[in-house]
Amino acid sequence: xxxxxxxxxxxxxKTKAIDNLSFTLxxxxxxALLGDNGAGKTxxxxxxxxxxxxxxxxxxxxxxxxxxxxLNEFRKRxxxxxxxxxxxxxxxxxxxxxxxGCRNFGMPEEQIEARVEETLSQLNISHLRNRSSLKLSCGExxxxxxxxxxAMNPSILMFDEPTAYLDQKARRLLVDTLKNLQHEKIIxxxxxxFATEVCDRMVILKNGRVENSAAPNS
Amino acid sequence: xxxxxxxxxxxxxxxxxxTFIHRLHPMAKLxxxxxxxxxxxxxxxxxxxxxxxxxxxxxxxxxxxxTPYSMLLKxxxxxxxxxxxxxxxxxxxxxxxxxxxSFFTIIFRTYLCVMAVLLLVSTTPFFEIANSLRxxxxxxxxxxxxxxxxxYICVLLEEVHSxxxxxxxxxxxxxxxxxxxxxxxxxxxxLRSFDRADRxxxxxxxxxxxxxxxxxxxxxxxxxxxxxxxxxxxxxxxFRFKGx
Ligand SMILES: Nc1ncnc2c1ncn2[C@@H]1O[C@H](COP(=O)(O)OP(=O)(O)OP(=O)(O)O)[C@@H](O)[C@H]1O
Ligand SMILES: [Mg+2]
Numbered sequence: 138x139x140x141x142x143x144x145x146x147x148x149x150x151k152t153k154a155i156d157n158l159s160f161t162l163x164x165x166x167x168x169a170l171l172g173d174n175g176a177g178k179t180x181x182x183x184x185x186x187x188x189x190x191x192x193x194x195x196x197x198x199x200x201x202x203x204x205x206x207x208l209n210e211f212r213k214r215x216x217x218x219x220x221x222x223x224x225x226x227x228x229x230x231x232x233x234x235x236x237x238g239c240r241n242f243g244m245p246e247e248q249i250e251a252r253v254e255e256t257l258s259q260l261n262i263s264h265l266r267n268r269s270s271l272k273l274s275c276g277e278x279x280x281x282x283x284x285x286x287x288a289m290n291p292s293i294l295m296f297d298e299p300t301a302y303l304d305q306k307a308r309r310l311l312v313d314t315l316k317n318l319q320h321e322k323i324i325x326x327x328x329x330x331f332a333t334e335v336c337d338r339m340v341i342l343k344n345g346r347v348e349n350s351a352a353p354n355s
Numbered sequence: 356x357x358x359x360x361x362x363x364x365x366x367x368x369x370x371x372x373x374t375f376i377h378r379l380h381p382m383a384k385l386x387x388x389x390x391x392x393x394x395x396x397x398x399x400x401x402x403x404x405x406x407x408x409x410x411x412x413x414x415x416x417x418x419x420x421x422t423p424y425s426m427l428l429k430x431x432x433x434x435x436x437x438x439x440x441x442x443x444x445x446x447x448x449x450x451x452x453x454x455x456x457s458f459f460t461i462i463f464r465t466y467l468c469v470m471a472v473l474l475l476v477s478t479t480p481f482f483e484i485a486n487s488l489r490x491x492x493x494x495x496x497x498x499x500x501x502x503x504x505x506x507y508i509c510v511l512l513e514e515v516h517s518x519x520x521x522x523x524x525x526x527x528x529x530x531x532x533x534x535x536x537x538x539x540x541x542x543x544x545x546l547r548s549f550d551r552a553d554r555x556x557x558x559x560x561x562x563x564x565x566x567x568x569x570x571x572x573x574x575x576x577x578x579x580x581x582x583x584x585x586x587x588x589x590x591x592x593x594f595r596f597k598g599x
Pocket of ligand 2: 179
């Protein structure tokens with residue numbers, strides 16, 4: 138369970154990206170974050186991942202509050218898939234990209250190997266194992282980026298515009314993949330059809346606040 | 356340009372090979388390379404003949420690790436102009452036989468050192484080198500700079516590539532970048548790379564990269580690692596003080 142209370146995020150240039158926002162992600166729930174360009178979706182996800190500092194408010198996962206001390210533990214539990222997979226794939230091989238997080242959290246090498254293989258086959262991308270991210274298609278990159286996060290075994294998965302640049306077939310594959318993942322999810326998207334298919338609840342942001350929150354078909 | 360990036364990657368891709376050299380402990384390879392480089396550098400500037408035996412190290416490593424020579428040579432060629440011009444002044448200012456000797460010594464010495472580094476990189480995964488450096492108590496900040504520089508070179512090249520394509524598609528068939536556009540191209544490139552680097556750094560932090568010291572995991576230093584290191588040291592010292 139993830140709980141945000143009165144969260145405010147202000148960028149160094151004084152832009153208030155998130156304004157006194159409160160929001161709860163219940164256990165087992167999939168939530169879509171909708172809103173116009175600049176509504177604050179990306180900023181909210183970055184704040185939850187502990188990348189942007191909070192000007193005010195608190196963020197908790199299962200009673201653990203986000204702070205400097207708990208930052209590492211927090212990042213182990215929330216995985217963020219960035220909007221642009223190129224930002225997320227920076228190692229020479231997809232294998233190393235997926236192992237990157239596990240290594241940082243000090244998992245032994247044999248365990249990492251097993252974990253990477255498992256993640257690759259879970260997403261049906263074992264053939265990408267020894268490829269370089271520079272040579273993949275957008276759909277393949279997207280899957281690889283998801284794998285890098287999934288390998289760390291987080292309890293909450295967050296996606297920033299996962300359907301961007303995908304064709305119908307890749308989008309279909311993504312929908313099926315996401316439906317199969319049992320994690321709690323927060324998905325920032327402009328794609329309402331996609332949100333309806335994957336999520337249980339929609340939260341609409343406007344100017345950094347929650348404007349509306351409802352089940353998808355209402 | 357894209358080709359260049361792949362080349363940079365290709366060398367690293369070799370590092371996941373599985374030969375005797377690849378299986379050695381990263382620390383043994385790192386220390387051997389450092390020791391080798393120090394001994395080579397410690398020779399004086401006319402020591403062309405004394406340097407020749409040192410080819411044993413790159414040759415041996417290359418053979419044992421099955422690294423293609425052409426790949427290494429291509430990369431050495433990147434460093435070649437620099438040492439060529441550094442050596443030029445000797446050719447001009449130092450009187451006849453000595454100038455020529457020291458010119459070739461500089462080039463040969465650079466060749467040996469570059470080979471040692473390239474072979475280290477092509478047989479040892481990057482994170483293992485960084486881990487070994489950490490273990491040696493090299494200040495973390497240097498290692499982070501090293502890791503970052505390394506990653507960002509690729510980012511920079513990729514940005515250049517995509518900006519260059521976008522530019523040339525709109526420049527009516529002209530080759531290269533016009534002088535008057537050079538300034539804004541470079542400025543834009545810098546800003547974009549910063550921006551991109553920032554996002555990559557965020558992605559790294561999200562996956563636990565927090566500038567902290569990693570536990571040295573996995574392999575132990577074994578007898579063969581020690582023997583490898585000892586053999587390299589032995590020959591280096593021998594060539595240094597006894598010659599052949
Ligand atoms: N690095 C930054 N520095 C300053 N202001 C920023 C920065 N990044 C975003 N903003 C501002 O914060 C606000 C929220 O931006 P954010 O990127 O979170 O929106 P978004 O909902 O993700 O939009 P989009 O749908 O276009 O991705 C915007 O007004 C934006 O201009
Ligand atoms: Mg966004």
